[in-house]
Amino acid sequence: MSPTTLINLILAILIFTIAVAGGLVLAYERSCRAVFWSIIFALILPVPYLLPTLFPAVANSYYPLTLLFATALLIPAFLYNPKQKKFAPKTPLQQHDERATMFSRRELVPGSKNFEVYYTAHPEHLTPDTTWRKKPGLLNPKSVFYHPVSFAAAEASFQTISKLSTFIKGSKNKNQQKLPPRELTHFIKKWIKKQGMADVGITQMQNYHYYHTKGRGKTYNQPVTPRYKNGIAFTVEMDEAFITAAPKGSAVMESAEKYLKSGVPAVQLAAFLRELGYEAQAHIDGNYEVVCPLVARDAGLGQIGRMGLLMTPKQGPRVRIAVVTTNAPLETDSISSLAYSMNEFCTYCKKCAIVCPGQSIPFHARKMQDGVLRWKINAESCFTYWQTAGTDCGRCMAVCPYAHADNFLHNSIRYGIRHSKIFRRIAVVLDDLFYGKRPSSKSMPSWIPSIKV
Ligand code: SF4
Numbered sequence: 001m002s003p004t005t006l007i008n009l010i011l012a013i014l015i016f017t018i019a020v021a022g023g024l025v026l027a028y029e030r031s032c033r034a035v036f037w038s039i040i041f042a043l044i045l046p047v048p049y050l051l052p053t054l055f056p057a058v059a060n061s062y063y064p065l066t067l068l069f070a071t072a073l074l075i076p077a078f079l080y081n082p083k084q085k086k087f088a089p090k091t092p093l094q095q096h097d098e099r100a101t102m103f104s105r106r107e108l109v110p111g112s113k114n115f116e117v118y119y120t121a122h123p124e125h126l127t128p129d130t131t132w133r134k135k136p137g138l139l140n141p142k143s144v145f146y147h148p149v150s151f152a153a154a155e156a157s158f159q160t161i162s163k164l165s166t167f168i169k170g171s172k173n174k175n176q177q178k179l180p181p182r183e184l185t186h187f188i189k190k191w192i193k194k195q196g197m198a199d200v201g202i203t204q205m206q207n208y209h210y211y212h213t214k215g216r217g218k219t220y221n222q223p224v225t226p227r228y229k230n231g232i233a234f235t236v237e238m239d240e241a242f243i244t245a246a247p248k249g250s251a252v253m254e255s256a257e258k259y260l261k262s263g264v265p266a267v268q269l270a271a272f273l274r275e276l277g278y279e280a281q282a283h284i285d286g287n288y289e290v291v292c293p294l295v296a297r298d299a300g301l302g303q304i305g306r307m308g309l310l311m312t313p314k315q316g317p318r319v320r321i322a323v324v325t326t327n328a329p330l331e332t333d334s335i336s337s338l339a340y341s342m343n344e345f346c347t348y349c350k351k352c353a354i355v356c357p358g359q360s361i362p363f364h365a366r367k368m369q370d371g372v373l374r375w376k377i378n379a380e381s382c383f384t385y386w387q388t389a390g391t392d393c394g395r396c397m398a399v400c401p402y403a404h405a406d407n408f409l410h411n412s413i414r415y416g417i418r419h420s421k422i423f424r425r426i427a428v429v430l431d432d433l434f435y436g437k438r439p440s441s442k443s444m445p446s447w448i449p450s451i452k453v
């Protein structure tokens with residue numbers, strides 16, 4: 001066997017092994033369609049490299065050398081990864097008003113003073129808000145996906161989170177411990193990860209991280225004072241098996257549970273910093289003074305994608321975020337290098353927009369919105385769907401190619417998306433092939449009792 005034929009044979013075995021290994025991972029994930037395509041790839045892709053071994057006439061021609069040359073040419077093509085200006089990350093210039101968020105608007109009681117004042121100032125919100133107010137509502141027994149057990153589990157998580165609100169702030173210890181920023185930062189990151197958080201980062205707080213006015217609960221209408229120097233953001237992964245069943249009950253059960261799971265270390269960390277003698281405040285579900293995805297983005301945890309959520313390198317949007325703001329001296333992180341590749345990938349992908357039952361996600365490229373180039377979802381139509389479904393939907397999150405399981409196979413693909421322009425194009429096509437352009441919603445995990453209502 002000539003050296004060129006031998007190299008071709010080795011490549012054939014390598015490609016076959018990778019395709020089979022990928023197929024096994026996908027079989028473990030119970031993705032039947034993806035397994036089918038892995039088998040097809042395992043059978044077809046090695047064929048050109050096997051021909052010289054199978055047919056002496058081919059081995060004696062220029063074919064083996066030409067094939068190796070063509071394969072080698074693919075390497076620089078795959079390494080090409082320009083940072084195109086049109087995909088550059090952009091920073092918002094203005095502060096948001098929490099009163100304009102859907103959760104704040106949901107708390108407005110028709111006939112109340114706050115209701116009248118809000119809709120007088122924002123008459124454009126009255127018609128869409130009247131529409132969703134007529135729907136059954138989140139976790140409501142009359143909603144489309146009502147499921148007593150998962151809804152009760154979600155409600156239990158939300159009730160528990162609400163008990164945490166008294167711990168978000170507090171007075172600091174008068175005796176301040178002077179710790180070197182590097183050591184304190186290292187300790188915080190290790191401790192947060194030890195508590196099961198997926199990732200943690202720190203950024204210097206900017207005005208645009210803060211809402212300018214509070215919009216929820218007893219603090220409604222209160223101005224927010226940007227008074228903290230640093231923001232510690234962390235993410236917790238949401239279980240893929242629960243989210244891929246979105247918009248069924250398991251999605252809201254998981255979402256609520258992870259609000260709680262990230263909320264506990266947040267209030268704990270804020271208390272720890274106050275105990276050391278530094279001002280600190282936790283920002284957890286229902287108690288935000290900051291826009292968590294923006295803080296997390298600037299803390300290097302990811303970028304904000306087409307669906308308007310933080311997209312992280314390993315779990316994509318399948319995370320929940322909590323933030324602790326503090327005046328403790330800490331070392332900050334830089335913004336994630338995910339930005340260019342993700343903005344480009346989202347420009348091609350559009351899968352979340354295709355499946356969105358509320359037709360809330362735009363199909364167009366990034367546009368100027370509120371003074372910044374970005375995608376902006378239609379929050380009203382999204383929330384109307386939530387109020388109808390009874391869950392926080394999550395279909396966009398479930399189908400996102402970035403949201404596949406955190407394992408070697410999918411991390412390799414996410415790595416390829418991040419580091420190769422050509423791979424970004426290919427990955428969009430492959431994801432459609434392996435999972436479908438409109439992946440269907442999976443069943444809820446089997447241990448959740450299926451109760452007929
Ligand atoms: S589904 Fe596609 S377009 Fe939507 S956020 Fe994910 S990668 Fe971007």
Ligand code: SF4
Pocket residue numbers: 307355356357358359360361377381382383385386392393394395396397
């Ligand atoms: S949560 Fe559902 S309705 Fe809202 S943007 Fe995502 S897919 Fe659309």
